[in-house]
Amino acid sequence: MMSLKRIYTISGIVLLVIVLSIVAFTTWYTVDESDQAVILTFGKVEEGIDEPGLHFKMPWPIQSVEKLSKETFSLQFGYEEKDGEIKEFPDETKMITGDENIVLADMVVNWKITDPSKYLYNAEDPQEILYDATSASLRSIIGSSKIDDALTSGKAEIEGQVRELLATLIEKYDIGISVLGVKLQDVELPNKEVRTAFTDVTSARETMNTKINEAKKYENQRTNEAEGEKDALLSRAAGDKTERIERARGEIAVFDKLYDQYQNNQDITRQRLVLETLEQVLPGAEIYIMNDDGNTMKYFPIRPLETEQPKVQAEKKQEGGGNND
Structure with missing residues (x-):
């Protein structure tokens, strides 16, 4: 029968082996290239580690390590893609535009963890907060935009405004997350009838713009023609003016010479003028x-x-x- 002393000895050895094993296996840790770590001392955050390689710490339970990924994550708002299948959530994406039209809008938000300690302990569920902030930002911007902008050429501007507002909210919540970018996936009308009506309106608007452009083109053409005719008339008038002025100057010179002759011999000059006038009035007489x-x-x-x-x-x-x- 084993003595009590031997039992204590074996128990002590086993306990020592366990303690040494814990010390041996919990005083070091490794950080991968794609990871970042946080050191906790009795549950209190001490420091963040983002340099890859082998690191040492106090044994458990004095210190512990929490590892988080450095990769960029994607938040899918309004739908979920899993195993190649897409599941939509229309109730979450339904929103009203600034001109009181209903649209369905879903979005992808790219984000990453920039402060592990805040991500772990400043909020119970940071991803849920990010999702709600995305919903609030998108609804706010869509609610102040027109339906034409949301469905056509205004998507890029809406994306920029959503990103700016979302980044402001996330910074305010201080949950250790940074928003890298947002991308509108689909913005569409809620049903087929509405889509058909909107397509008709868009086609009519495009036809109107085409007619307006054609009218402006015709207007410019006629304006240019009128300008050309005006310039031609002005040039012709200027030529006529110059011709008449020169003719008048010639007639003045002839009259001056004739007047000089009249001063020298009034009778002969008077008779000559009478004869010349008769020749002009009755050329064949x-x-x-x-x-x-x-x-x-x-x-x-x-x-x-x-x-x-x-x-x-x-x-x-x-x-x-x-x-x-």
Whole structure:
């Protein structure tokens, strides 16, 4: 029969082995490249470790280690994708736009743990807080946006506003999380009838814009043509103006010369003017100079002399040339 002393000895050895084993296995730990760690001393957070490799600490239960991942996580708001299948939650994604239309909007939020101690102990469920903050941010921005922006070209602006508001809320809650980005997955109308009506409205709006653009194009074309015609008229008017001014200057010069002749010999100049005026008014008429002394009317034909005078001058030139020879 084993003595009591031997029993105590064996028990002490076993206890010592257990203690040494605990010390041996709990005084060191490793941190992977994708992990970060938090050291707890009697449950109190001491420090965070994010350098990979082998590290040492006080044995359990004095100190313990909590490890968290450094990877980027994705929060799926409004749906859940698991094993290649997508499960939607339309009640969570249904929201009202600023112009009082109903849309279904789901979103993906990329986030990571930046402060392990706050993530572990500042909130009981940080991911639930992130989900609720995402819902609040998205509903707030959609609620102040128009349906056209949410369904078409305004998605990028909505994403930016949601990210800014969500980051502000997460910073306020101080749960050790950083939001890296948000992405709207689907924004659609709640049922087929509404989608059909919206498509019709969109088509009508596009047709209206097309007609407006065509009208503006026609307006610009006609405006350019009118501008060209205006410039042509102005240029022609300027030319006519210059021509009339030069003609008037020429007429003034002729009048000045004629006036000088009139000053020197008024009677001859007056008769000449009368004759020239008659020629202009009656270009084919015969002109006679008549002298009536009461007995016999005498007249002097002017037109035949005008036709004969060039012949006489030509004959004189020929005679003169013959004499020179």
